[in-house]
Amino acid sequence: MKINFKNILIALIEKEFKSYLRSINNFMNMIVFMIAIIILFPLTVGPSEEKLTLVSNAIVWIALIVSIIPTLDKIYISDFKNGWLEQYYYSPLLLEIIILIKCFVFWFFLIIPLTIFIPIFSILLNIPFLIIFWNIIIFAIGSLGFCLIGSICSSLTLGTKSNNLISPLLILPLAIPIFIFGNGVVEAVKSNYDPLPNLYLLITVCLILLIISPLISAYSIKIALTK
Amino acid sequence: MINYLANPNRFLNFMKPIEFSIGVFTFLFIFIGLYLSLFNSPEDYQQGDTVRIMYIHVPFAWFASFLYFSISIASIFFLIWKHPFADIIARSIAPLGLIFSILTILTGSLWGKPMWGTWWVWDARLTSMLILCIFYFAYIGISNAFPRKIDGSKPAAILAIVGMVNLPIIKFSVDWWNTLHQPASIIRFDGPSINQEMLLPLVIMLLGFLFMSIFIILINIKTNLIYKKYQSEILKLG
Numbered sequence: 130m131k132i133n134f135k136n137i138l139i140a141l142i143e144k145e146f147k148s149y150l151r152s153i154n155n156f157m158n159m160i161v162f163m164i165a166i167i168i169l170f171p172l173t174v175g176p177s178e179e180k181l182t183l184v185s186n187a188i189v190w191i192a193l194i195v196s197i198i199p200t201l202d203k204i205y206i207s208d209f210k211n212g213w214l215e216q217y218y219y220s221p222l223l224l225e226i227i228i229l230i231k232c233f234v235f236w237f238f239l240i241i242p243l244t245i246f247i248p249i250f251s252i253l254l255n256i257p258f259l260i261i262f263w264n265i266i267i268f269a270i271g272s273l274g275f276c277l278i279g280s281i282c283s284s285l286t287l288g289t290k291s292n293n294l295i296s297p298l299l300i301l302p303l304a305i306p307i308f309i310f311g312n313g314v315v316e317a318v319k320s321n322y323d324p325l326p327n328l329y330l331l332i333t334v335c336l337i338l339l340i341i342s343p344l345i346s347a348y349s350i351k352i353a354l355t356k
Numbered sequence: 357m358i359n360y361l362a363n364p365n366r367f368l369n370f371m372k373p374i375e376f377s378i379g380v381f382t383f384l385f386i387f388i389g390l391y392l393s394l395f396n397s398p399e400d401y402q403q404g405d406t407v408r409i410m411y412i413h414v415p416f417a418w419f420a421s422f423l424y425f426s427i428s429i430a431s432i433f434f435l436i437w438k439h440p441f442a443d444i445i446a447r448s449i450a451p452l453g454l455i456f457s458i459l460t461i462l463t464g465s466l467w468g469k470p471m472w473g474t475w476w477v478w479d480a481r482l483t484s485m486l487i488l489c490i491f492y493f494a495y496i497g498i499s500n501a502f503p504r505k506i507d508g509s510k511p512a513a514i515l516a517i518v519g520m521v522n523l524p525i526i527k528f529s530v531d532w533w534n535t536l537h538q539p540a541s542i543i544r545f546d547g548p549s550i551n552q553e554m555l556l557p558l559v560i561m562l563l564g565f566l567f568m569s570i571f572i573i574l575i576n577i578k579t580n581l582i583y584k585k586y587q588s589e590i591l592k593l594g
Contacts (some may be wrong), residue, residue, distance in 0.1 A: 257431070285514060286511070288507065289498075289501040290503055305483075319514075
């Protein structure tokens with residue numbers, strides 16, 4: 130039997146997209162959470178300009194990351210409960226490729242739309258335009274790595290009693306290189322150095338994750354399915 | 357040899373006569389080491405008496421990372437040869453490693469306050485040690501997170517292997533970045549740069565910690581084996 134991989138790919142992407150469209154509530158939750166953090170920070174730090182310019186970039190980053198983490202560990206959980214993962218496991222496509230597609234779709238439809246909010250929040254916090262530009266680039270690249278880490282963690286915690294407690298513990302230590310190099314880019318831009326070396330390192334981390342993450346996730350999904 | 361000892365019962369029988377002597381060695385080495393380091397070693401010309409924190413800080417730090425390494429090795433054994441005893445060993449090491457890494461951070465910050473003037477800096481060495489501590493937490497958390505305890509061992513093993521990335525970062529963090537933490541002074545290409553009189557108590561303390569961790573891990577292994585037997589008995593009773 131000849132298998133048409135193109136059709137499978139398109140069907141897979143369509144299914145993922147529809148499932149995200151139907152659970153639009155998650156996306157709205159993320160946005161509400163982000164706005165809450167952005168409003169809370171100036172109120173707790175104090176509205177004075179000098180203090181806010183020191184931490185404004187960090188506030189945007191924290192708002193984005195903290196709002197992403199709760200959805201990040203649920204990439205596979207609904208598929209696992211519905212039995213979709215077993216179907217993926219027995220499908221002619223490699224499980225690794227399916228995971229890669231799932232991560233890309235998650236990144237493209239759930240994380241990339243958040244970049245619209247970076248300029249809005251940045252203007253609220255008086256961040257200069259050059260840094261807003263770099264922030265969007267770093268976020269677009271770094272969040273892909275973030276999704277891949279989330280894929281590892283959510284596949285490891287499949288079938289746990291409650292994965293809310295462990296997932297941040299798993300995600301944060303793995304995601305530290307992304308934070309360090311992302312911050313390095315912004316610091317370099319702020320002090321008029323060349324930001325490219327740090328950006329290359331950030332891309333390197335994401336590329337390494339792109340190779341490792343599907344392998345580890347597929348292995349741990351197989352373990353979760355054979356329990 | 358490894359094949360022979362991979363059976364839990366044979367392992368316990370093999371270890372029974374040795375166990376007592378390991379306990380004796382532990383107390384002997386740690387008492388001699390503590391005496392030498394507290395009363396019979398020179399003061400540092402800069403740090404004075406505070407340098408004596410080193411004699412427990414360094415063993416804690418070394419064994420925190422070494423125990424993580426042994427967890428990963430046991431996990432690799434477990435994932436490749438699927439031997440349940442390797443999993444029991446890894447699980448038995450984890451709590452001790454967690455305690456060691458917490459104590460490393462605590463003694464380090466107690467040492468840092470008089471020397472550097474702060475309890476904590478977000479320095480490469482300190483941060484990577486904190487991450488090791490988080491990895492231990494995550495390992496213990498994930499290995500106990502499943503309704504059936506056995507289900508947690510494979511995800512935990514994968515996590516242990518992923519976390520091995522952190523170990524070279526801890527080791528070389530003082531060489532790669534400019535940090536407040538002092539560079540390596542014992543394991544170097546050109547021999548140890550530490551004073552001979554300070555090296556002797558440190559080595560004795562390290563030996564004492566080695567015996568102590570083996571002793572405690574043996575107790576943990578026994579406890580876990582008994583727990584496993586108890587669970588299988590419950591299954592038999594239905």
